[in-house]
Amino acid sequence: MNFKVFKYNSAMNSYISTLCDIFLSKSLRDESLIDRLYYHSRRSMLALSAFTIGVTYYLYKTLGIPIVVWGMFLVLLASGRWMLVGYYDKHKHDKSLAQWHQLFSRLTIVTALAVSLLGWYFIPPADTVDRLFIIAALMGVTGGAMNLLFPDIRMMLVYVSIVLLPLIVTLFLMGGELNILLMILLVLYYVTQLIIGYNTYRQNMDVIAHQQAVDKAKNQLYKEREALEYFYKQAPIGIYFYDVNLVVTDCNDAFLELFHLRKEEIVGVDLHILPDNSPLKIMTAALTDGGQHYAGPYHSLKGLHYWIDAQIFPLHDNNNKVVGGVVMIENKTKEHEAKRMLEYLAMHDPLTGLSNRYGFKEYMKSVIKDKKHQNTCSMLFYLDLDRFKQINDSLGHTFGDHLLKAIAKRLKELVPPEANLTRLGGDEFVIVLPFISGNPNEAKTKAKTFAETIHEVFETPFHLDGVRLYIKSSIGIVLIEPGFDNIDEIVRHADISMYQAKKKGEDHISFYNNELDRERKEVFALQQDLIHALEHDAFELYLQPIVTIDNNTVKAAEALIRWHHPEHGIMQPIEFIPLAIELGVIGEIGWWVLDQVCQTIDTWRKSGDWDLEYISINFNAKQLITEDFIDHFFAKLEKYNVNPEDIKMEITETSLIDNFALTQEVIKEMQNRGIKCVIDDFGTGYSSLSYLKKLSFSVLKIDKEFIFDLENDEGNKTLIRTIVEIARQFNYTVVVEGIEKEEQRDIIRKIDDRLSYQGYLVSKPVTIETFKKEFIKKKK
Numbered sequence: 070m071n072f073k074v075f076k077y078n079s080a081m082n083s084y085i086s087t088l089c090d091i092f093l094s095k096s097l098r099d100e101s102l103i104d105r106l107y108y109h110s111r112r113s114m115l116a117l118s119a120f121t122i123g124v125t126y127y128l129y130k131t132l133g134i135p136i137v138v139w140g141m142f143l144v145l146l147a148s149g150r151w152m153l154v155g156y157y158d159k160h161k162h163d164k165s166l167a168q169w170h171q172l173f174s175r176l177t178i179v180t181a182l183a184v185s186l187l188g189w190y191f192i193p194p195a196d197t198v199d200r201l202f203i204i205a206a207l208m209g210v211t212g213g214a215m216n217l218l219f220p221d222i223r224m225m226l227v228y229v230s231i232v233l234l235p236l237i238v239t240l241f242l243m244g245g246e247l248n249i250l251l252m253i254l255l256v257l258y259y260v261t262q263l264i265i266g267y268n269t270y271r272q273n274m275d276v277i278a279h280q281q282a283v284d285k286a287k288n289q290l291y292k293e294r295e296a297l298e299y300f301y302k303q304a305p306i307g308i309y310f311y312d313v314n315l316v317v318t319d320c321n322d323a324f325l326e327l328f329h330l331r332k333e334e335i336v337g338v339d340l341h342i343l344p345d346n347s348p349l350k351i352m353t354a355a356l357t358d359g360g361q362h363y364a365g366p367y368h369s370l371k372g373l374h375y376w377i378d379a380q381i382f383p384l385h386d387n388n389n390k391v392v393g394g395v396v397m398i399e400n401k402t403k404e405h406e407a408k409r410m411l412e413y414l415a416m417h418d419p420l421t422g423l424s425n426r427y428g429f430k431e432y433m434k435s436v437i438k439d440k441k442h443q444n445t446c447s448m449l450f451y452l453d454l455d456r457f458k459q460i461n462d463s464l465g466h467t468f469g470d471h472l473l474k475a476i477a478k479r480l481k482e483l484v485p486p487e488a489n490l491t492r493l494g495g496d497e498f499v500i501v502l503p504f505i506s507g508n509p510n511e512a513k514t515k516a517k518t519f520a521e522t523i524h525e526v527f528e529t530p531f532h533l534d535g536v537r538l539y540i541k542s543s544i545g546i547v548l549i550e551p552g553f554d555n556i557d558e559i560v561r562h563a564d565i566s567m568y569q570a571k572k573k574g575e576d577h578i579s580f581y582n583n584e585l586d587r588e589r590k591e592v593f594a595l596q597q598d599l600i601h602a603l604e605h606d607a608f609e610l611y612l613q614p615i616v617t618i619d620n621n622t623v624k625a626a627e628a629l630i631r632w633h634h635p636e637h638g639i640m641q642p643i644e645f646i647p648l649a650i651e652l653g654v655i656g657e658i659g660w661w662v663l664d665q666v667c668q669t670i671d672t673w674r675k676s677g678d679w680d681l682e683y684i685s686i687n688f689n690a691k692q693l694i695t696e697d698f699i700d701h702f703f704a705k706l707e708k709y710n711v712n713p714e715d716i717k718m719e720i721t722e723t724s725l726i727d728n729f730a731l732t733q734e735v736i737k738e739m740q741n742r743g744i745k746c747v748i749d750d751f752g753t754g755y756s757s758l759s760y761l762k763k764l765s766f767s768v769l770k771i772d773k774e775f776i777f778d779l780e781n782d783e784g785n786k787t788l789i790r791t792i793v794e795i796a797r798q799f800n801y802t803v804v805v806e807g808i809e810k811e812e813q814r815d816i817i818r819k820i821d822d823r824l825s826y827q828g829y830l831v832s833k834p835v836t837i838e839t840f841k842k843e844f845i846k847k848k849k
Contacts, residue, residue, distance in 0.1 A: 102220050103161075103169050110173070111154045113217045114147040117180070117210075121147070124187070124206050131199050132191055139191070143183050150176055174224055181231035184210055188236025193243060204251060207232055208258060215266050222270040226263065233259045307398040310384070313356060315340040315349070318393065327400055328369045335370070344368055348379055348396075355381040355394050364401070376405035418492040420470055421477035429491040429499060430556055436503050437554040444551050445504040446512035450520060451545040451563035453571060454496035464536065471533050476540065479526050499563065501549075512548060513580065520544050520578045543570040544578040565589050596652050598634065599645055603657055607633050610665040611834035612684070614844050615804055618814060619822045623844045625682045627719070627827065628666050629834045630658065642687075650689060659692050663702070666716065667709035669837055674710075678845050685717040685747055685768075690725050693735045703742065713743030717768060721749045747804075751792065769796045773807020773828070780812045786820070793821050 125140030153176070161169060187203050195203060211229045218225035233255060240252035307324030311317050317338050325332060340349060345368040351361040361381040368374055378399045383391045416428030424432060436442055454476070461469040477492065484490045484500055491499040502519065506512040523544060531538045545567030549559055562581040568589075570579035602608060608630055615625040632640040649655040666684050673679040692698065706713065718739065725732065725748070736746055745767030771792055775785045789805070796803045803821070808814050808828035817824060835843065 100166055103166055103173070105220050106173055106218070106224075107154050107157045107169075109217050111151055113213065114151040114154075116213060118144050118147045120206065120210060124203075127202060128191070128195070128199060131195055136191060139183070139186055143180075146176075146180055146183060150180070174227075177218070177224055177228055178231065181214075181228045185232045185235045188232065189239040192236065192239055197247065200251075204236065204255065207236055208255075211262060215262060215269070220270070222267065225266050225270070229259065229262055229266070233262075304397075307400075308395065309335070309398075310393055310395050311340060311352065312393040313391065315352060324398065327398065329371050329373065343370060344372075348377075348381075352381050352394060352396065355383050356391050359383060374402075375400060376402045421474055421492050423477055423481075423498075424489060424491040426491070426493050429489065429493065429501075432489040432491075432501065433556045433559070436501065436549075437556070439504075441504045442551060445507050446509055446551060447501060447503045447549040448505055448512060448516040448519070449547040449549055449559060449563050450500040450502075450516070450523065451547070451567040452498040452500070452523065452542045453545075453567050455541040455543060455571075457496035457540075460538070468534060468536070472531060472538070472540070475531050475533060480523075483522065483526055497567075507551070509548060509550070516546050516548070516580075517578070520546060524578075543567060543573075545570050545581065546578060547581045592648065595645070596648050599632075599648055599652065599654065602632055602634075603654060603661075608658075608661060609633060610662065610669070610837055612837060612840040613827055613834040614831050614840070615685075615825050615827045616831050618805075618818045618824045618826050621831070623681070623831075624825060625684065625717075626840065626844075627685045627834075628662055628687070630662055631834075646689075650691070655689050656692050656695055659686075659688055660701070660705070662686055663705050663716075667705050667711045670711050670715050671709040673841070673845070678841060680845060683715055683717045683745070685719045687719045687721070687749065690720055690732045693720075694731045698735060699738055699742075702739070702744075714745070717745045717747050719747040719749040719770070722751055722772075750806075767802060768804055769801040770804045770806055776805065776807040776809075776813055776828075779816055780810075786816065789817070790820050793824070797821075 121140050121143040125136050128136045153172075157169065164172075184207070188207055192200050192203050211232050214228050214232070215225055218228055237252050237255050237259065240248045240255065304321060304323055307321065307327045309317055309320035309324050317335050317340065320332065320335060324330075325335070328335075340346075340352065343349075347365060347367055348363045351363050355361040360383075363377070363379040363381070365376065366374065367377045378401045380397045382395050384393045384395055386392050416424060416431060418425045436447060457469070457472075460472065473492070473496065476498070477490075480490055480498060480500070485502075487503060489499075489501040489503075491501075493499055500523075502516075505515050523542065527540050527542055531540060545563050545565070547559060547562045547566060553559070566579045566581035570577045573579065611629045611631050612626040613629060614623045615627060616623050630642055632645055634640050646655065646658070649658050663686055666686055670679060670684065703713075705711075706716065720732075720736075740746060747768040747770060748766050749770050750772040751769050769792075771789060775789055775792075777785075779785050779789075793803055803824050805817050805824055805826040806828060808817065808826045808830045810830060813828075814826065814830060817826060832843070
């Protein structure tokens with residue numbers, strides 16, 4: 070018996086481990102399932118204990134002590150499992166669901182193996198009646214177990230298989246007609262039980278799934294209802310309901326707060342009698358046509374003004390019949406005001422309150438869309454204040470802003486209501502007088518009269534912060550022809566005409582015409598050609614000799630640039646240098662000239678032909694204030710081994726005056742490093758004597774303006790004599806420009822025979838090769 074028990078225990082442990090590996094590799098994680106298995110096992114353990122005691126009592130006479138041992142083991146096992154349920158109830162959170170399920174499964178397998186002993190160990194020695202009893206008992210046990218284990222289909226299959234399969238095998242091995250018949254019946258019972266168990270499991274799962282779905286739907290419905298109720302009560306937007314007769318049936322607190330109402334003041338009120346019926350039409354439409362939207366002004370029952378955004382939807386009963394509507398209202402008053410303010414700011418100048426560029430374009434769109442524009446002329450006046458930049462620079466931008474506001478105020482009083490007054494930016498104003506006349510000549514006459522009126526506005530001085538100012542304006546005038554709809558072209562024409570007025574001088578007017586446009590387009594084309602010339606080296610360096618007046622010896626030269634234009638031929642600096650300054654490429658041209666001069670000096674020095682005191686190069690004062698000018702200048706000299714005394718830098722008097730404060734330190738630094746400077750075109754500026762002392766230039770060039778008709782103009786002789794005397798006081802070397810006649814040279818020589826001169830009398834500017842041939846080789 071002991072040997073058999075040992076073998077049984079070993080086999081049972083191996084069997085349990087194998088079954089667990091196969092069936093429990095993926096433990097169930099449903100807490101409700103685990104609870105059901107444990108709590109139902111408490112009743113089943115009582116039934117198992119009663120079953121065991123009854124079977125043991127009945128078979129004791131036949132099987133003796135072994136059946137008693139079996140019975141005691143099974144009762145103890147059932148008792149232990151009954152106690153485990155109590156432990157699980159108190160400590161189920163101490164282990165994971167998988168651990169509790171694994172423990173339950175192991176004990177169930179152990180129980181099944183113990184019960185299965187009746188079928189393979191005790192049935193052979195029993196007689197026929199006892200065998201039938203054991204078979205009936207085991208069938209009853211498996212039926213009861215299925216009721217317990219059906220939620221866990223795997224465990225149910227394991228339990229029934231462990232209990233019945235050994236019994237079936239044993240009956241087959243015992244043989245005999247009755248045993249085989251019983252085996253067949255048991256097989257049928259086994260299969261039937263499996264099918265019944267599986268179907269029961271499926272049905273149970275369906276019931277559980279259905280119940281879960283129902284519970285989920287209930288919970289969802291409850292949450293939605295709760296959310297809807299919460300939204301209705303707590304929503305930050307006003308909500309109210311009305312019936313098919315447009316009578317208010319209910320509203321939320323936000324609605325009452327929005328319109329400063331009490332509930333009894335609005336619920337039950339017929340919407341037809343409210344002072345503002347603006348939304349009434351779409352509320353009625355919502356009852357028949359579905360959702361509607363209203364955005365606009367609204368005057369409330371309390372007389373308050375709003376800008377609202379309302380969404381209106383119909384309400385249906387269970388039969389899909391419309392029973393009323395619901396309105397959700399948002400107060401958009403602040404947003405609407407902010408939008409209006411933004412639109413205003415987008416179209417108006419913040420300083421003067423006038424239209425800005427965008428507002429001007431919107432106004433012009435309305436003009437050209439008007440039917441009157443098809444047969445009536447309009448006029449545009451483009452105003453630019455004269456000398457406003459100097460006022461800004463002298464008195465500060467704050468003062469300039471105050472002045473602009475004062476000017477805007479005067480212009481507002483001048484402009485009729487139907488016209489437009491715009492500040493395009495800076496000191497530029499535009500006035501549009503729409504639909505003046507159908508006759509272009511009459512329109513121009515009226516425009517000229519209005520322009521004179523504008524000038525009269527500026528005749529009275531402005532008094533600001535204790536300062537008295539007289540302001541003038543240049544005015545460009547454009548006739549907007551009937552049907553012309555290109556706003557950008559109109560503005561461009563105005564800009565051209567205003568630019569022409571500025572060229573004429575202060576306080577002038579200029580009408581736009583096609584000739585101005587053609588000239589401007591030619592200038593633009595020439596500027597593009599100039600850029601192309603810089604990129605493709607289309608320039609050539611010329612030199613004009615500077616000679617001593619006493620013996621006509623060539624002592625120096627002035628470098629001059631020429632542009633080989635593909636259409637206009639060789640162009641003089643006076644024709645393209647102003648374009649270069651306007652275009653902002655004057656610096657590139659200056660560096661090109663310096664590079665060419667340095668190359669020439671280097672080449673002549675290496676060939677032994679260098680025999681000049683210096684070559685002077687023209688620079689605009691604006692070039693001097695560019696970044697790293699000094700370093701760049703001397704880097705060029707170092708590149709070609711040119712000495713500073715070989716170069717003189719010519720600066721026109723006019724450009725020097727305009728940029729005196731900024732260039733003063735640069736010029737002094739250049740002089741300290743050996744570069745002598747020349748004042749070019751002396752006498753054409755307005756404050757020459759003020760800086761003759763401040764900037765000790767090396768050379769002073771008297772402008773050719775004083776040489777013209779010198780033989781017959783005693784005043785010019787006196788001026789030249791005075792200038793020479795002043796220059797000598799400051800140790801300047803004097804060069805006279807523009808000598809074209811021997812008489813002129815003789816007069817200058819009588820004034821001072823130490824002077825030098827240049828002009829067509831000696832030579833016009835020539836190429837480098839010609840200069841070398843005519844003035845270097847011959848000299849040698």
